[in-house]
Amino acid sequence: MARREIMKIGAEILARKAAPVEAIDNGIKTLAQDMVETMHAAPGIGLAAPQVDSAVRLITVDLSVGEKLEDLYILVNPEITAQEGSCVREEGCLSVPEVWEKVTRPQKVTVRALDLEGREQIVEAEDLLARALCHEIDHLNGTLFVDRLSPLKRSLIRKKFKKAAAKKA
């Protein structure tokens, strides 16, 4: 178990479509455990593998942030198979520090995925759990929540981080 560095907006891997997990081997299981530890330490209620520099379709979600084991989801090759309704709520992202903006998302989603034992699981989610699942699956498709804001807001935010990165370089 080890925490991993969280990639920030501007990192190419965050804009790429992650590859499906072909075999749930020890590498994937170690990555999953490291993602759980990194998510809890952030703290966060979700994390996607590209955020820790691994371009594979693996996400972790835990609304209890480590308090309740039954709240932890480790989902391999997750897919949204149904969605319903719409709601707006402020979102943040561990890869876009200090930015909180309202994002419209489905109120309910059904997600089909494999668990680390390779068993298929169907997750019926609503409200914040639905939002976290959509937010993390977006990461697997190279979409950040800022890409769902108005073009003006999105360009202002991207420019701000580009300038900060240039200063650091």
Ligand code: K2U
């Ligand atoms: O993927 C990430 O960057 C972690 C996100 C996940 C998330 C964002 C907005 C709404 C749902 C999930 C967050 O940074 S985790 C931090 C957090 C904590 C409590 C409530 C919302 C977000």
Ligand code: ZN
């Ligand atoms: Zn995020």
